[in-house]
Amino acid sequence: MANLLLVDDDPDLLKLLSMRLTAAGHRVTSVESAEAALTQLAVARPQLVVSDVQLPGRDGLALFDEIHSRHPALPVILLTAHGTIPDAVDATARGVFSYLTKPFDGKALLDKVNEALALAAPAVDTATGNDGWRESIVSRSNRMAELLSEAKMVAASDASVLIRGESGSGKELLAQAIHRASPRAAKPFVAVNCSAIPEALLESELFGHVKGSFTGAVTNHTGLFVAADGGSLFLDEIGDMPPALQVKLLRVLQERSVRPVGATQSVPVDVRILSATHRDLDALMAQGQFREDLYYRLNVVSLHLPTLGERREDIPLLANHFLSKLTAKYDKRLTGFAPDAMKALTTAPWPGNVRQLHNVVEQVCALTTTPLIPLTLVQRALRVPSVEVLTYAQARERFERDYLVGLLKLTDGNAADAARLADRNRTEFYRLLQRHGLTPGQFKAEPPVAE
Known part of the structure; x- marks a missing residue:
């Protein structure tokens, strides 16, 4: 109504x-x-x-x-x-x-x-009233209203929450909202992307290190678990966490204490874990790439974020919200989208979800010369993103794998030669291969068959 x-x-x-x-x-x-x-x-x-x-x-x-x-x-x-x-x-x-x-x-x-x-964007937020806990989540769809209602109930407890959803769908925003609705709201919310930090540094980032524990550790470093003490720690892309670190994370969750790299004593921590992934953790467990015991620790409550295509009624609301935020950045007096431009936004495929919509709105804001954004600019912006929209971490991961495959093909599967070309020691190179599931034998040239 x-x-x-x-x-x-x-x-x-x-x-x-x-x-x-x-x-x-x-x-x-x-x-x-x-x-x-x-x-x-x-x-x-x-x-x-x-x-x-x-x-x-x-x-x-x-x-x-x-x-x-x-x-x-x-x-x-x-x-x-x-x-x-x-x-x-x-x-x-x-x-x-x-x-x-x-x-x-x-x-x-x-x-x-x-x-x-x-x-058209509604005059007020009709999904859950004007609660400040979810102010960063712009929505009026029934699908999101149900999800947010469940999230608010979960927030009152201290249960670990696993948020599933495609890249760009807003998993970190939902995690922030859960934190703000929880009894821990006055304490820190700390986020870390497990796929964006190299494996060698991730342990130090999470648990901290003491001076002199490894080359380059010139001072003591407080880890993110300690930084989030009393609050919530959001582990984004938990499916990309290396197996060795999964073991250490499980120990921290069981013992409620962390031991910084190089330290002899553990530090007690009181942290609620919120985690997220766009990957299929059940498939990773079946492949032995994700620990089952850690999965059940993290997945006490599971929430699933819909794609932008599954909540199309939110597109006009989100587009106008982003537009109002970006007018100040580009110092333009923008009044909105032409009706046919808004219709193009609502019917477009959105493989990159809300993040891609924001990018499209920012592009048209930067390029428009009229207060009302025309259809032609929206169509142009919609053609620019590729069918697959990658985050920086995903693009780097793909490049790294393609680079390793190219080296092994060039050297006929000779790992020592490939490591020398990459200017990496053999141990580190083998670790990289293991991370990407590559074995040198896959690339060895077949010997000629005798007639």
């Missing part, structure tokens, strides 16, 4: 339209002038305005200009007579959502209203 504001100086038409829209399940407020409409907007903002162009005093076009200056994301549908069609077309170019030419049937009106409501 949506709140609609109806503006028309014809009492009979006003009553008829109000009845039709109310019968369709909407809440309708009716006024007979532009001045009354502006007064009503000051009291309560609707989700859509439907106005006649010909009004006493200030006309519908002037009303639209006033609404657009105050609430650029609020859609307006104009009702026009034949003589005012050119003005209405001009207004559409300036940002009016659509217009209907009198006489029109009820179905045409309802179709336009439903289309506007589907593509």
